[in-house]
Amino acid sequence: MPAISFQSVSKIYAGTRSSGPFRALDQVSFDIEPGEFFGLLGPNGAGKTTLISILAGLSRASSGRVAVMGHDVQADYAQARRQLGVVPQELVFDPFFSVREALRIQSGYFGVRRNEAWIDELLESLGLADKAGANMRQLSGGMKRRVLVAQALVHRPPVIVLDEPTAGVDVELRQTLWQFIARLNKQGHTVLLTTHYLEEAEALCTRIGMLKQGRVVALAETSALLKSASSNVLRFKVDRELPPALAQHARVTGRIVQLPAHGAFEIEQYLAAVRQAGLVVEDVEIRKADLEDVFLQVMAAERSPLALVA
Structure with a gap:
């Protein structure tokens, strides 16, 4: 099942x-x-x-x-x-209760009682032990997020x-x-x-x-x-923007440029195009494709060959 x-x-x-x-x-x-x-x-x-x-x-x-x-x-x-224990995107909380009270109330929604040991474990594991008595509205956004996780798990x-x-x-x-x-x-x-x-x-x-x-x-x-990714990735830094002909194939984050590279010849072509544009190249490396590369390739394809079913 x-x-x-x-x-x-x-x-x-x-x-x-x-x-x-x-x-x-x-x-x-x-x-x-x-x-x-x-x-x-x-x-x-x-x-x-x-x-x-x-x-x-x-x-x-x-x-x-x-x-x-x-x-x-x-x-x-x-x-x-x-x-189910669901941790939502939104920071939803009741401002009138302490962290421990919020967890006890959440337990009650599922008919769970006498679970103080589990509540203590959740508080300790999520770094909330010193905030157990604090009012929810006094917590930072990150601490509120931790409480949401604890609430989702309080009924095991x-x-x-x-x-x-x-x-x-x-x-x-x-x-x-x-x-x-x-x-x-x-x-x-x-x-x-x-x-x-x-x-x-x-x-x-x-x-x-x-x-x-x-x-x-x-x-x-x-x-x-x-494994289904069709290329490695050429990664380097440049001092200025890429020419449009190269930028349309690249993933650019600030100075860092990443380009899909299917072989040594394509790598040489990329680097030659960058040099011809008068850009200074630093920290050149070739890496394996990661999940972000696969994700972008799947999303860019109309009907992706990566749409595997297993």
């Missing part, structure tokens, strides 16, 4: 007089197995949050079926919701859903969170992660699905996606 099952899930929003209906999800189907660490990737507007909202029972699919540990999220909502759900959990947070929280979540995953918890930090997905997720315009365009083990 899959931990999470999406079967032909579509979501259509009604249109207006000036525009027709909008299809946010289009026949999305895949399963996540118990104990998997699964990454759900896609650009803004691809349908990731819509899919998670349907999974969590916050929105209804227009068609299709979603189940958590065999429980239909609509027909058997209460049981499905008990199996077998399935954990993390929707952009490290967006806008510091390095310390990211490290603390991933160490704790990785430990829970090793203990058998299923994890579904959406993130724009693709290096996190590459390091943590054993399997990845990619959405584009509401459709699944890649679904495979992380290692298989990386």
